[in-house]
Amino acid sequence: MATFIDGFLWYFALAVFVIGVSGNLVTIILASRKVDLSVPRDSAFSGALRTLFSRFLPDQHMLSRIGIQVVAGYMFHLGLFILLFFAAPHVAFLEENILGFGWTAAPHWLFIVASQFAFLGIIMLWLYRMTNSVSRLISKLDDHVATILTFLVMLSGCLALLESFETLRLLHRFLVELLLIYFPFSRLMHAFTFVPSRLFTGAWFGRRGVDS
Template sequence: MSVIQFIEGPLWYFTAIVFVLGVVWRLSSLLRFARRRDFTLAKASAASGAWVANLRHFVPRSIFLGPTRFNFYVGYLFHLGLLALLLFALPHMEFLRDHVLGFGWPALPDWAFIIVAEVAFGSLLLLYLRRLMDPVLRRLSDRDDHVVAVLTLIVMLTGCMALARSDVFLRGLHMLTAEAWLLYFPFSRLMHTFTFVFSRSYTGQVYGRRGEVL
């Protein structure tokens, strides 16, 4: 077995198992938290409040948009760009088709991949530089914030370098960094990918039951 076969075979499956089990463990831990029963009279639907909170808070209220405008726009550019790369970059789609799902879908052409990758990479770099330069954000940041940002930047950089998939070394390097990212994912703030739904739902259902809209 060659090195690239090991990276894309046994090491990938080990990484996938740790990722899935880690995410399930973190989410099940959230669900196991007991909450005292609310005996107050419900004025409205808690479930409706949870839905509204999840959808409404994709866009901040106008009163808060001014101070957070940079993070809002640049953050959306990064997250949407990263999502597009994960799902619609041709190498990713082919890997998911061949190693995970068994079926594929239309992928981005190379020129679109390069544009989206540059926008996503540049957006993340700007967000991280702001974290380093803003005195408040810098004080609030801990080691995990820096590891997540730097590791994600490295994964995206090696991904761009490996676009010419004929280079086995670069392909293997990108795969290794991506696997490191997935292994770190369940034990870091990257879990906000999933936990934001639980957080918004909990807050929304509490206030929704009271008849208040967040």
């Protein structure tokens, strides 16, 4: 089983992830689009760039009404980013198996803080999704599957690191592989597609001279 998880399934999952994600992005970015025939008032390019970054911050007047989503969203994503790219085992794994170079890993205390942020964030987001009338109405099965899968990957990863137990390591890796296979066909794609979405909309507003 260990050979299968560390060997074939890993390469298969990686291939599905890379081919699936790039295929999706190519379809979005390179497919022909209608040319807008109206005369622009301002630059689509600068509008696209502006919106790419401006949407990291919520509208200040709405903050009191969307505080939970914003705070929990930032906690989860920042925590996950640190876990993914700065947890010591991940840095070592990326260096040895994929990139050939590494970087300084986060100290243990930061790992603990980041994981607490990530767990608290994802739990808050999921509870909000289940209890808020709007989120409940618009959420799909995919949203729940993606949340649960991500949660299990995080949980197994933290346990594996803290307990240094081989079975937990294998379970974590197996769940990561499931996530990689599921990723291109799911809502998880937002990790990449938010970029073209913001660029498209920013360009649209930019050529009309609207600061979005």
